[in-house]
Amino acid sequence: MSRTTTWLTAPLCLYFVGFVGIPLLLIFFISLHDTPAMTGIGIKGYIRFFSDAYNRGVLLDTLLLGVETTVIDILLGFPVAYLYVAAPRWRRFLMFMVLLPLLTSTVVRTFAWVVILGNHGLINTLLAQAGLIGTPLRLLYTPGAVAVAMAQIELPLMILPLITAIGGIDAHIIEASHVLGAGRWRTLRRIVLPLCVPGLLTGTLLVFTGAVSALVTQTLVGGGQLAFMPFYIYQQAIQAQDYPFAACVAIVLLMTILLIVSILNALGRRSAGYVHG
Amino acid sequence: MPPSSDTGQNAANIRLEGVSHRFGQTDVISDVSLDIADGEFVALLGPSGCGKSTLLRILAGLQEQTIGRVLIGERCVDGLPPRTRGVGIVFQNYALFPHMTALANVAYGLEAVGISRAEALVRARDALAGVQMTPFGERKPRALSGGQQQRVALARTLAIGPRILLLDEPLAALDKNLRLDMQLEIRRLQRALRITTVMVTHDQEEAMGMADRIAVLNAGCVEQFDTPEAIYDRPETLFVANFVGAANMLEAELQGGPEGFRLHLADGTLDLAKPAPASRPGRVQASIRPEHWSVAPADGEGPTATVSIVTPLGPSALVDLVLSDGRPCRFSFPRAQGVHLTPGDQIRLGLQPGAAIRLFV
Amino acid sequence: MSLPVISRRNLLRFAGAATLAFAAPQVRAAGGHVTATTFPGAWEEAHRRFLLPAVQSATGMEVTLTASQAVDTVTKLAAAQSNPPFDVVMMDEGPFLQGVGLGLFRPMVAGAVPNLASLPTRFVHPEGLGAYVSAQVFGIAYNKERISTPPAAWEDLLSPAFKGRVGLVGLDSTLGTVWMVALAKMLGGDEDHMDPAFDFIAKLLPNVGAVAANPGALGTLFQSGQIDISCHYLNNVASLAAKDVPVALTRPASGWGLVRSLMCVTKNTAVPDLASAYINVALSEPVQRQMAGAPYYLAPTNSKVAFGSEMALIAKNAGEIDQFVQTDWMKINPRRAEYIDRFNRLVKR
Numbered sequence: 001m002s003r004t005t006t007w008l009t010a011p012l013c014l015y016f017v018g019f020v021g022i023p024l025l026l027i028f029f030i031s032l033h034d035t036p037a038m039t040g041i042g043i044k045g046y047i048r049f050f051s052d053a054y055n056r057g058v059l060l061d062t063l064l065l066g067v068e069t070t071v072i073d074i075l076l077g078f079p080v081a082y083l084y085v086a087a088p089r090w091r092r093f094l095m096f097m098v099l100l101p102l103l104t105s106t107v108v109r110t111f112a113w114v115v116i117l118g119n120h121g122l123i124n125t126l127l128a129q130a131g132l133i134g135t136p137l138r139l140l141y142t143p144g145a146v147a148v149a150m151a152q153i154e155l156p157l158m159i160l161p162l163i164t165a166i167g168g169i170d171a172h173i174i175e176a177s178h179v180l181g182a183g184r185w186r187t188l189r190r191i192v193l194p195l196c197v198p199g200l201l202t203g204t205l206l207v208f209t210g211a212v213s214a215l216v217t218q219t220l221v222g223g224g225q226l227a228f229m230p231f232y233i234y235q236q237a238i239q240a241q242d243y244p245f246a247a248c249v250a251i252v253l254l255m256t257i258l259l260i261v262s263i264l265n266a267l268g269r270r271s272a273g274y275v276h277g
Numbered sequence: 278m279p280p281s282s283d284t285g286q287n288a289a290n291i292r293l294e295g296v297s298h299r300f301g302q303t304d305v306i307s308d309v310s311l312d313i314a315d316g317e318f319v320a321l322l323g324p325s326g327c328g329k330s331t332l333l334r335i336l337a338g339l340q341e342q343t344i345g346r347v348l349i350g351e352r353c354v355d356g357l358p359p360r361t362r363g364v365g366i367v368f369q370n371y372a373l374f375p376h377m378t379a380l381a382n383v384a385y386g387l388e389a390v391g392i393s394r395a396e397a398l399v400r401a402r403d404a405l406a407g408v409q410m411t412p413f414g415e416r417k418p419r420a421l422s423g424g425q426q427q428r429v430a431l432a433r434t435l436a437i438g439p440r441i442l443l444l445d446e447p448l449a450a451l452d453k454n455l456r457l458d459m460q461l462e463i464r465r466l467q468r469a470l471r472i473t474t475v476m477v478t479h480d481q482e483e484a485m486g487m488a489d490r491i492a493v494l495n496a497g498c499v500e501q502f503d504t505p506e507a508i509y510d511r512p513e514t515l516f517v518a519n520f521v522g523a524a525n526m527l528e529a530e531l532q533g534g535p536e537g538f539r540l541h542l543a544d545g546t547l548d549l550a551k552p553a554p555a556s557r558p559g560r561v562q563a564s565i566r567p568e569h570w571s572v573a574p575a576d577g578e579g580p581t582a583t584v585s586i587v588t589p590l591g592p593s594a595l596v597d598l599v600l601s602d603g604r605p606c607r608f609s610f611p612r613a614q615g616v617h618l619t620p621g622d623q624i625r626l627g628l629q630p631g632a633a634i635r636l637f638v
Numbered sequence: 639m640s641l642p643v644i645s646r647r648n649l650l651r652f653a654g655a656a657t658l659a660f661a662a663p664q665v666r667a668a669g670g671h672v673t674a675t676t677f678p679g680a681w682e683e684a685h686r687r688f689l690l691p692a693v694q695s696a697t698g699m700e701v702t703l704t705a706s707q708a709v710d711t712v713t714k715l716a717a718a719q720s721n722p723p724f725d726v727v728m729m730d731e732g733p734f735l736q737g738v739g740l741g742l743f744r745p746m747v748a749g750a751v752p753n754l755a756s757l758p759t760r761f762v763h764p765e766g767l768g769a770y771v772s773a774q775v776f777g778i779a780y781n782k783e784r785i786s787t788p789p790a791a792w793e794d795l796l797s798p799a800f801k802g803r804v805g806l807v808g809l810d811s812t813l814g815t816v817w818m819v820a821l822a823k824m825l826g827g828d829e830d831h832m833d834p835a836f837d838f839i840a841k842l843l844p845n846v847g848a849v850a851a852n853p854g855a856l857g858t859l860f861q862s863g864q865i866d867i868s869c870h871y872l873n874n875v876a877s878l879a880a881k882d883v884p885v886a887l888t889r890p891a892s893g894w895g896l897v898r899s900l901m902c903v904t905k906n907t908a909v910p911d912l913a914s915a916y917i918n919v920a921l922s923e924p925v926q927r928q929m930a931g932a933p934y935y936l937a938p939t940n941s942k943v944a945f946g947s948e949m950a951l952i953a954k955n956a957g958e959i960d961q962f963v964q965t966d967w968m969k970i971n972p973r974r975a976e977y978i979d980r981f982n983r984l985v986k987r
Contacts, residue, residue, distance in 0.1 A: 170370065170372060172368040172369075172370060172372035173372045173373075173374060173375075175339050175359075175366075175368070175372070176366070176368060176372040176373075176374075176433075177374075177385070177389075178339075178358065178359050178360060179337060179338075179339070179359040179360065179364065179365065179366050179434075180360070180365075180385055180386030180389055180433065180434075180437060181360040181386050181389040181390045181437060182360070182385070182386070182389040183360075183389075186389055190374075190385070191374060194376045195375070195376060
């Protein structure tokens with residue numbers, strides 16, 4: 001790297017050190033205090049977090065939400081990305097539809113889900129009118145509802161890398177598969193899917209990290225009876241005024257996400273190796 | 278051993294009947310009819326954009342022609358997907374599956390047609406052996422050289438026992454030395470398997486060196502479909518004369534008389550026994566290859582020329598001349614003839630005995 | 639290696655200094671500009687509609703109004719004490735007491751707030767660190783279409799008829815906290831003895847249809863039919879009713895509950911007199927009367943303002959609402975984290 005280009009990255013580096021690095025260190029430092037009044041240095045906060053099944057449950061529920069959201073987005077996103085690449089004339093329309101969630105505010109999107117999933121919402125009304133249910137199904141304020149709402153919001157982040165990955169597959173490779181006698185399904189399973197793995201991992205990374213940290217959606221669609229890490233942090237810091245413990249929860253979440261991101265990145269490097277060699 | 282022993286018996290002839298292909302408002306292929314015999318090796322030769330690749334894709338079933346019929350083994354295959362046509366294709370970039378080993382690439386097509394995995398691997402190993410790639414079976418494509426990838430691609434295509442082998446610019450991505458080796462290799466395999474083969478290329482030497490017959494394409498039309506010798510010696514159209522081999526294109530005046538035909542060119546005349554393909558007296562374009570010329574005695578009737586550059590090319594020498602009317606012209610001769618020319622020399626040109634110069638209106 | 643012990647106050651101060659190092663010095667218009675906070679939602683709407691024009695005409699000063707929850711405001715002030723981002727802030731009782739503890743507020747400028755004289759004494763902080771500008775009354779909110787007999791007491795929520803129809807609001811909100819205190823007092827406990835309230839919630843759980851993350855979400859739940867009964871504020875219920883949501887508020891046998899909101903002048907503001915003048919306008923009769931009217935129904939604290947329309951059904955004036963069930967935030971604040979935690983675990987599914 002030349003001197004000039006090194007210097008060009010200086011502002012960004014400074015920005016990161018100043019507004020990400022130092023605050024993170026600060027949070028880590030705060031987390032090492034034993035009492036809400038910030039007296040006593042130690043790791044009591046972490047011990048308190050991990051020794052309590054409630055807290056571990058909150059962490060697991062949060063990670064589970066990330067996994068569910070990611071799985072839903074892969075299942076929904078892959079066909080759309082495939083269609084986008086395969087049907088050029090639908091591209092403008094599809095891209096618009098894909099980006100639409102990004103163009104609406106989180107709060108509006110989230111309240112739309114409240115309207116759809118409520119006891120007297122769209123789904124329950126339809127089911128009741130069809131005579132399928134007597135009393136409304138409890139849909140809102142369930143972990144499933146949060147995962148579905150999250151999936152809708154995060155979907156573009158899965159579809160866009162998938163479009164890049166599928167679009168990057170040499171058309172001749174697909175044709176070669178067809179000429180060698182493979183049908184569409186075999187081609188999809190044996191050729192397209194494996195070659196999409198890098199895009200799939202990028203999308204998974206974006207969707208998972210987005211889902212586990214989406215405070216607003218988790219709170220509004222999840223209601224007060226489901227506990228997820230981001231709101232737990234907010235509650236501990238702002239409402240309970242227990243900064244050290246809030247910092248502990250934040251560091252635990254951060255470390256867990258970092259661990260998962262590192263694993264995905266390592267997988268991504270391996271898959272990118274065989275795809276782009 | 279050959280990748281698949283029963284391939285030869287299944288080889289099939291190909292017939293294209295009035296095939297045209299339109300893309301939007303453009304005719305990519307116009308009214309192409311070709312008859313390719315069982316076991317024949319045909320090259321589709323032409324400049325880029327002449328429609329040769331489209332024609333190959335139509336044959337493969339990767340594209341559907343707008344008009345016309347395609348018959349393989351006397352059966353119309355229009356509307357049939359690639360896999361039921363019995364064709365195999367090797368793409369220019371080989372299109373190997375990057376996430377699979379060479380062996381898995383070759384076994385892929387066998388598994389796709391329902392052969393068990395174990396049996397597919399056995400046959401794939403045989404196919405790799407057929408292209409001398411046995412030691413590389415466990416490598417991924419990125420760990421193979423261009424030539425090795427090419428062999429794997431060939432083995433993959435031949436393993437499924439196609440009746441027709443289609444090659445899309447198979448050697449374009451290789452460097453020159455490797456290209457000659459692969460030419461021989463492909464030719465050897467094709468002969469051994471007696472598989473009907475259609476190869477697309479823009480390289481005339483490749484076409485000349487490999488094909489039984491060459492179809493020269495220009496702007497979607499077949500200009501000439503003949504043996505390499507005929508294409509070179511008796512080009513039927515001005516385009517073919519220009520495109521295949523080097524030729525001097527000179528405007529001249531053809532005069533016909535009872536004693537024979539005479540061609541007036543610059544300050545001289547040349548006697549022609551039988552002008553072809555154009556034979557009507559009048560203005561013509563004469564296609565004269567450099568090796569058609571000879572140095573004539575100073576008192577001959579041929580045109581005079583001044584030597585400007587002499588380029589020795591191993592066994593032969595290439596001479597750049599300027600005719601008396603100022604037009605440039607090229608002349609080549611075997612250096613073994615002992616002729617010595619230096620720039621500035623004035624010479625009189627004549628024709629080699631039997632030189633088949635071609636006239637076009 | 640020994641780490642220096644840093645108090646939270648010092649740390650926040652450090653964080654504030656770090657922020658300031660990057661921030662451009664704030665330029666204020668000379669003689670007539672204050673920066674104020676209000677609560678998001680109806681409060682902001684009402685303040686922009688009534689308070690700001692009144693301030694403008696009474697004092698001629700300009701106001702920059704920012705919507706911010708009280709707890710967030712406290713955090714922002716604590717982080718930048720030497721150069722506070724706001725001159726005058728809106729506070730709930732709980733966060734106000736925290737702010738007092740952190741030394742975030744200064745007394746209102748003597749003589750600049752003559753309207754203080756019209757407030758019941760308990761509605762002004764003894765040291766003048768804040769003045770109660772409004773009160774919110776809470777009671778039993780219910781869907782009057784689906785519940786024909788108005789509930790009469792909090793115990794009615796336990797009725798099997800309300801299975802899956804009761805709404806709760808988290809203890810991290812002011813409403814959730816004051817309601818729990820009201821339940822505890824009804825059942826013989828108090829701010830320090832909350833067990834009866836938690837036992838009540840445990841019994842109530844089978845009936846709980848949803849736990850709202852904040853009071854605003856309760857409105858959405860009523861609207862969408864997710865819940866039919868819960869505790870709620872009068873002003874929120876009134877504004878729902880104004881939107882044709884069939885919700886009404888009724889008095890529980892144990893009495894109406896009360897939550898009060900204050901305005902405070904920040905410690906190091908450059909314009910304490912202007913900030914005090916702003917509070918004076920907020921306490922003035924006309925502004926308080928307007929805020930008490932439809933559709934906001936924010937109960938006035940100025941005794942001279944008679945309660946009209948909906949408010950009249952509940953009390954005659956500020957003096958009367960002072961008798962409602964109130965919460966001692968001095969006692970609640972130290973144990974708030976514990977109660978929040980206990981509530982979270984109780985309701986988690």
